[in-house]
Structure formats: structure tokens, C-alpha cells
Amino acid sequence: MSASPRPSVRQRRLAAELRRLREDRQLTGDDVAAELSWSTAKVSRIENARTGARLSDVRRLLSLYQVNGPHHDELIALAQDAAQKGWWEAYPSIGPDYAQLIALETDARKALCWENLVVPGLLQTESYAREVISGWQIVDTLTPQEIERRIEVRLRRQQVVERATRPLELQVVLDEAVLQRRIGDPAVMIEQVSHLLRMSTLPHVEIFVLPLDAQQRILGGSFTLLEFPSLYDAPFPDTVHTESLTLHYLESERETNMYRLAHHHMTKAALSPDESRVFMQSSIDHWA
Template sequence: MLSNIFQRDGPMAYVPTIRGRRLARELRQAREGLGLTGELAAQRLGWNQAKISRIETAKMRATVGEVMELCEAYKIAGSRREELITLAREAKKQGWWHSYLSVLKSGFGDYLEFESEADQYRSHDVHLIPGLFQTEAYARAVFRTSTALTTPEEIDRAVEARLARQKRLTSSERPLRVSQIIEEGALRRVIGTYRTMREQLRHLIELAQLPNVEVQIASYRSTNHVAFDGPFTLLHFADYPDVLYVEHFMGCQYYEKPEETAHGSVVLERLRRSALNPSDSIALIRQVIEEMPDEPEGRPGDDGFPA
């Protein structure tokens, strides 16, 4: 996925966790279940209506005390009350990526929060080997083309974040189930050097053979391939609605309405059916490696850029 727009100086924006988003949704549904408007709920609590809105849209974190007050106002008791209080306690825990927000694309912290809690990842990528599969050298070559990351230290941090993200692929505790479709052009587009590309494609083959990872290549020769303009990912959760993440030049967008995520699922299924099966996909990756020419003389540096 492209990573051109990064968060810069200034205070870090609040990035709600999945638990925080669940809590916000549950509180909104509890209020609506009583037939209360946001204004009436605010009057009951002696709060500003804007506070109710910000809590229910996960734009601010509700404290344990505030959740207790809301439970009292909404007549929520017993195990349901304890569940909401537990969500409030756990919602404040920050993910591993929080310390990397300054070198991440604007809004990508939200995506990493979603991905860290997802059970299943289904995605289509057009131009690059997806970040979840990138080697250190390939990721570094990608980041060195960025106009936003201007120092070696920033690039190092961005690479660290990308590699840390990949740990769930091989986690023994809760591995992420992955179904990835990659356009053939991403295999043949040389990022860095041919050496970098060979290493990257071999790494892709290794990951594709993991039991929780399926990789399919959308071949140039496909006669029924679904055209699509850019990368997108559909994340599935055990206890949260699906999230559709779409990346574009100016940033990214998230879609959570059932009709939106259902459409994403249909498109992914059509892409999957038109792509090569996993076995033939690995064969094509190996073919691309074999067809790759030797490194031309005079190419600067191992990653294709001046040191």
C-alpha cells in the first residue's frame, strides 16, 4: 500500500481502540433503545450534548466513571454494566503502533488498530507488494521515495513499524488469517534493485506457504479480471462489524455500513475467482524471479538509492 501522507508535528490525535469503538457503539444503542435524544441524555447527566456526541462517535475516550454515570442514566445493570465498564478500562490501552504515529500516514493508526484486532484480512493490491508482506529492504526502498520522510531516522522508524505489523502473520497465539490478491504488475515493478526484488519475491513465496496465508496473483493473461483503481482491504472481527479500508492518493477512508462492507466482499470474491489459484500464483512468482535480469552495472546502493 502507498504511504505518501504522514502525520507531522503537533499533539497526537486520539486513536480509539476497537474496544473504545465497541463501547461507543454500545452506549449509543443503549440511549437509542430508551428513545432518548442526545439532548435529553445530556440533560439527565448534566453534561453538554457535544460530550454525548463525542463519546458515541469515539472521538473522545469515556472514563470508567463516565461509563458508570451513563449506565445509571440508561438503567444498565448487572453483567451488562460490568461488560461496559471493562470495555472502558481496556479502551485506554495503547497499541504498539502509538509510538510510531509521527511517521505513519495520516489516519493509518486507525487502520493498525483495526488490523491488530481483526481475525481475518482480505485485500487487493495493485501497484506494490503489500506492506504486510514487505521485506526490510523493499520497505526501505518504498519509504525512501517519500517526500514526507526526510531523514534517515524517520525512514528507520517507518520500516520498524512496518516489520512490527507483520508479526501477526507468524504469531503462534492469534495468527491473522490472510487472503491477499496482488496484481502481476506489482511483481514486475522493480522497487530498489533486482536483488531487492528477488529477495522480496522469495519472501512472498515463503509467506504464501503459511497455513493462515493465501496469496493469489491477478495475471496479465486473465480475460475476466475485475478492473479496480486502487488497493483496499476488508477486515473481519469476532465481535465488531466488518471494516472496509480504501486507500487513495490523499489518504484513506473507512466504511462500516453493512451495505458498504458487503459490496467490498462481493468485489473481493470476484477478484479471487478471476485470479490464479494459490499454486499457480506461486509458480508465476517463481517465473518472474527466473526472468529477472542480472543487476546492471552502476546501479547505486543495494536498495537502488544513493547512500
């Protein structure tokens, strides 16, 4: 079974754009089905990304909607991309929610993170990740092989931050408690905070430390708001994911804006990136 039965970001982009084009032409699903000798259910499945759209079907739809030129070529390219499997589908045991998170991160332009428990997965070192993932043994029995697979997946996720082309922009607010909370032994913490310090010097990564004595009025749990570029002339909604023992996703404009405002407030309350680097260095000295 595929690790990601949910439609990918690119499948959903394509589906939404095909639906928009139909509506722009003032056609109903029944009209399209009659013109192409399809069932109305097939049109609905394509437009709701419940089934992958075959390239030949996309070509017929674009012809019906009289889409030509660059827009036509971009949507064909999007359809081709949507048909490709992600690397995470080789790990069926990670589950659909985690696979969805990886797919979202892969296509996102920017991530706004607030973390008050542990270092975000995209910035974890291997030894720190091993300690965090092994801790799940308390609530979920994992074989040694599964632990190794999960560590491998977590490290592969980080490619989106390190890739040469269009790396994921990160704005991370870390509660001071994250730097004080011991995960593993002091050597693990020294390595992890040193890694954060190095990553914070990258032009597309900003890390803000929120001191425990700062005025913090928003006491919600950790979250990440993912923002997406408009690719192939097909937009995609911002998405918030929250994580405790399970993952949850929010996409309504009102809800995602609430999290954006919360993140903005916390960056203003936190130390500046330069001050945060000084603070992280003091944390390294503490663990040493």
C-alpha cells in the same frame, strides 16, 4: 501531539454500544444528562467517540441502562482496552491517517487485499520496504531518520499477521505486474518473492496471483477490505482503505460490499494458491 487524534476502533465500538443501549431504553441524550447531572454535550461526545469515555462514566451509564452480568463485564473490559494507547502513538510523525490504518489492522479479523502496484505493506521485507519508502523522496522530503522510523513502523505493523493469538487472516490477490515490477535490485526482488512464498504456506494466509492474460474486468486501483469480529458484544463496520498518494477510508455497507464482490471476482479469475506458489517460484527464477 498524539499520532492518532481520531478515535480508535475500540473507542468507536464502545461509543456505538452505549448509544444503542440508551436508545433501547428509549432515553434521549437530555434524559441521560438530567439523570447523571451531566451536560447533553458530554453525552453526545461520549456516544460519538469525540472524547475518551472515563471508566467511572461508563459504569454510571451501564448502571442507568440496567446492564448487568456478562454484558456489563465485557463493556467494562472494552472501556479499559479503549483507554490504552497503541504502540503507534509513539510515532507522532506518521500522521493520523496512517495511525488509523494501523489501529484498524490491529483489531481486524480478516483483510481482503487487491494490489496491482507493490507488495502489500503487511508482507514486505525490510529491504523491499526501504526501497518503497525511500521512493517517497520524490514527492515528500524525508530525513534519513524519518525513513528509518517509517521502516520500523511498517515492520511492526506486520505483527498482526505473525502474532500467536488471533492472527490477522489475509486473502491477497497480487497482479502479476507486482512480481515483475523491479523494486530495488534483483536481490531485493528474490528476497521479497521468497518471503511471499513462505508466507503463503501459513494457514491464515492465502495469496492469489492474477496473470496479466487473465480475464480481468475490474480495473480499479489497489484496496484492502478489513472485516472485524464482534468483540465485547459490540459490532464494528467493515472498512475499505484505498491508497495512492494519500489514504482514504470507506465504511458504508453498500460501498464495502462492492469491494467485497470485486475481490471475490478477482480471486476466481486468479490462479489458485497452489498454482500461485508455482508462479512465484518461477518469478524467483526470473530474478535470479
